[in-house]
Amino acid sequence: MIPELGHFALILALLLSVAQAVFGLAGAARRREHWMATAGAAVAGQFVFVALAFAALAYAFVQRDFSVLYVAQNSHSQLPLFYRIAAVWGAHEGSLLLWALVLAAWTLAVAAASRSLEAPFRSRVLGILGLISIGFQLFMLTTSNPFTRLMPAAAEGADLNPLLQDFALAVHPPILYAGYVGFSVAFAFACATLLEGRLDAAWARWTRPWTLAAWLFLTVGIALGSWWAYYELGWGGWWFWDPVENASFMPWLAGTALIHSLAVTEKRGLFKSWTLLLAVAAFSLSLLGTFLVRSGVLISVHAFATDPKRGIFILAFLSAVIGGALLLFAWRAPRLKSAAGFEVTSRESFMLANNALLVAALALILLGTLYPLFMDALELGKVTVGPPWFNVVFLLPMLPLLALLGVGMHAAWKRGLLGAWRRRLYAAGALSIAGALVIGAGAYGELRPATTIGFALALWVMISSLLVPITRLRARQPMPAAVVGMVVAHFGIGLATLGITGVQSFKVEKDFALGIGDTASIGGYDFRYGALREVRGPNWRGVEADVVVSRDGREVTILRPQKRAYESGGNAMTEAGIEAGTARDLFAALGDDLGGGRWSFRLQYKPLIRHVWLGAILIALGGAIAAFDRRYRLRVRSEAREAAAVAS
């Protein structure tokens, strides 16, 4: 009964989405007050029904209703409650419903917060968001219905993929989707602006907090995914340039460029075309990512069970939305005029370089991700592009970007650097290089050019960021939230760079065959295989090893890697034993029983890796701080008052 109600709710949601889209766009075009108001009401209704559908599916999971096919495929009677709920978005159909829910929520937020906007513009934004909602809801109802019944009901479910029975991965999709889907707001704002044909800077001010919010969620989502892969996939890798990972990283790069471009458009009315295009691009890349992951055109360890029929639908939807937006851009954007000029050393210049470098990185990653598809389509063989290529291709634009970042933060608008900053930055530069040499030689006993450059750039960005609050406080200047946010986020980038440089330069990963009492040494640490015991969990059983880690004879920690077999599937799962630390992580994973009392182990020494994720958190935190700057809310309100005054 409940699943059918959920299905029905989804149908109603679709109808309301249609209403939202039609009344929103037509109402704005015809300037009909009633229609525009209807669109607003449809938003609320759509959200309610999508939420109800989601609740119905969640209920089916919680109640272990194996007469629902999707529940039977992704749940198990022994599955703990938390994971029964997380299983709702554990596979294709349910994750689409999550997409729809997140989209409805963002739309509701936009509708609520934008009452002070001019009605036609607001209406267009909601209309476009409605079109996107239609796409996802229709997709579900035609090809991916989560409420399909299984008759007769399965006696037992197939269980949630054990890889997903983990806290981080359970919350990873909602957070990631909050980011992906959130870019639809900037997208809708861009399209609405293009439709209006009135492309002033106020649009940029409106879009910025929304974009920041979406972007920060995406940052956290990506960081969570990376962290999860590190401890759960069992092999200590934290980034693989896998198509699914790239599918989330590319929108992030576009989003980063977008945030900066918005700043320029807001402040100086420049880069309007760029900003609009980036807004379209960020969400387009989100949709593209969805397509790549679900259609089967690309092969990936993480991809959902592939079904090309669904691929056709997504592709059609993708083409309509992105193609439409790009055509709109081509039609309307040429009318934009950016009059002002700027110096080579001005902030605008740095932002331009920033955009160019980010877009270059993005384009190359896109090329590498899609290359296998091109080759296959042209029947030139089945290829994958290996991680080393992505590493090179990402590094190349990032090196100049990090260098310029340190300077650009302090450049003034229009005119360029002032004298005092030059001295400070020379000092910061010298300090960074010195620091890099000290870390390289001192902490790791090795001086390599690439590593030194990496450390130097990391320190450079961090010191340069800190110079902002230091100089401002000394001069008793105020620090609005936007500036604090910028400092925190940029510092986070530096920190992440530090982590990446450290881990890539000095990590040690080796496999060993150990008998009880044997010791292996890596990275200056000794790992002794102490004992093996049997262990059990709610829906699994396995073995656990004690690995005693010591350094210079003193015990540091005991790692407890496990090998688990889940009741439902018989899939073996590796749970790594990890000791986290500011300076390094120690990692042990259990391999196989080699016979003769020996087991294979993968041992790893990972210096500075925590800073990769710590840096990411700071980046997200910076975004959050900046998003809530009072400037946006106050300015917007006073603008709206002015607009209202002018209108009356």
Place this chain on the structure above:
Amino acid sequence: MRIPLRFLVPTLGFAILVGFFVVGLKRDPGVLPSPLIGKPAPEFTLESLGDPAWKLSPADFRGRHWVFNVWATWCVGCRQEHETLLAIAREDRVPIVGLNWRDDRALALRWLGQLGNPYAAVAFDPEGRTAIDWGVYGAPETFLMDARGIVVWKHIGPMTLDAWRRDFVPRLPAPESTP
């Protein structure tokens, strides 16, 4: 309305990309698994593999869902999917009818004898004419027919339990309840 070329570049680039995606999807077996889906199963009258006097045709299976599996002893994927077919046969939800395609009768019978026989019946198509009617262009391929003899699904490539559960089982009716 004159649009400077550089503004159209993103659109054109995207269009080319979509072109590649379309080709990519089409090349993936299973996108348009068969134009036969929704149409009645093509007619045939073939000798049974084991007994030439016994003739088989789709009408023999009308009234219930049935699976039609195209296989041959020279087909490596068939060797691979054999375990899966045996498992499906054990579930006893639907009969599996085989089409032995362009094969040697003695070899085929020996194969089944050695590896196990999941089939309720096997039609022998040494010249491959029936296979052509069914749009078969490689082995193994597996079809699902409903009780009226309409082709409901086609799976290309070796059958897996994954594909069985995902694509075939949801299209089967509820089994009759036994008292």
Place this chain on the structure above:
Amino acid sequence: MTPRRKRLLAVLAILVGVGSATALAMYAFNDNLLYFYNPTQVLAGDAPEGRTFRLGGMVTEGSLERTEGTLAIRFVVTDYKHSIPVRYEGLLPDLFREGQGVIAHGRLTPEGTFVADEVLAKHDENYMPPEVAESLHQPTPARVEP
């Protein structure tokens, strides 16, 4: 320096930078394109010798052998027409299983053994990698082989 010269210099610097970056990228690209081959293709000489590629197929039942107490592993990858022996040292992924699909990453030795530096078993135990599945779907041969 005049603003014009400054701009010219900047443009030149960018061009040089982009040029060398592109060169590096292209060089790295070729080295990192990993082609996929099944055992039949490898034995037919399609696969590059001395270069890394991906070998995919099914793990022959009963072929998994370990040198007891060490990390050395041997198994056979087959497409049921031809087989290639594989040598690997290290931990096997959890989803590795005889009779199931596998993709190994490595090089072919002149003796015809595939030395893997990475072994991938994807998704779940019932999943067959698409490249493997596609290579296991074949049109009729010219004549039936005895």
